[in-house]
Amino acid sequence: MHAEVISIGDEIISGQLLDTNCQWLSQRLEELGVRVLYHSAVGDELEAMVGVFRLAIGRADVIVTTGGLGPTADDLTREALAQATGRKLVLDARALEQIRALFARRKREMPKRNESQAMFPEGSRVVPNPHGTAPGIDLEIARPGLAPCRLFALPGVPDEMKEMWLGTVAPELRKAGAGRQVIRHRRIKCFGAGESQMEAMLPDVVRRGREPRVGINASQATIIFRVTAAGPTEQAALAAMEPTLHTIRKCLGNLVFGEEDDELQDAVVRLLRQRQQTLATVEWGTAGLVADWLGSAAQGDPCYRGGLVLGAEATVQQVLGAGPDVSAMAEACRKRFGADYGLCAGPFPTLDPPPAEPKPFHYALAGPGGVTARAIPFAAHPALLKVLCAKHVLNLARLAMLA
8 A cells, every 4th residue: 555645735835834744644654554655745726736636646545635625715625636536526514514613612703715615526525623624535536447546635734634634534544454564664873984885885785676675865974774664563564674774784883873863972972881981072173063962962971071162272272281283182181071081173174265175174082092083084065064073073982982
């Protein structure tokens, strides 16, 4: 059973409103074992909406739409569904009475225009909206040579849409056979190499048509492997993933730092706690970003002793009594805080004028076994540079504790 989620409205298409309904519905559908293959969005234009509905009906077993069920002239979902399925719009007297009753409870007179919200494609069923004036539409559509398509049209107001999903749509889908299997996802997070390099290290894992499915994407310099499996129960779906997860961990080794919501700072704090060690930081170019991450992850745990943020060579000498060399700064930081490790992020190279070749960003870690200094080319998208450098700094500490 495959699904399509359609978001309707000029406010969505124009980018004025972030479409969170589509994300929420996709998650709920996959919890029922219904794989979402398509997301569509369409503006408030009748012809365009009819075309999108017809396309979806031809390729998806389940369609859930949001938006366009209001009473105004640009709310065209009812009319578009009627045209797309070759049906007349008919008045549902019971739905109209419910809309009138809602206005009465709120001590408001119902405008004539709201009567349009009780018009439904012939043969459809009403999806009750307990707290809104826009009832939804439940429509089964015959398809030659295919099983019927089930379409649910819901309002775009998130609270109303969610209540209607939980109260009516999900139970109806279960009756139709959804929920007999579940779809589950796991994420493995990595740092230290690029997407293509990591993919090349994995034997046939990221391949189309493979089960479990594996996807790969980059987010803020972190590489994420997304593993998806289906099964009759959650335990079965998770068990089906385990051989693939094991392969990824084994092949990528220490490039893997965590799973699900883990970030590099969580991995560093976890290792510090396991080893009963402490760490302090001194930052120049990253301007306190590493300290902010570690402080949030440690949540007051003394494994993170604290950090210094310095912005000039004279300040480095004044505060640390050390020169601007990152190795000296790391060792001075370690001693100042009485920590097992001192982690230093050096200054960012100047980019004005732009250099012909990327200049290096230097960073270092001082620990019980001495000082390790590293450098990476200061080259990436400008919006990513600080995050990339901060993650390399954290990763140096992580790898040192794993060694």
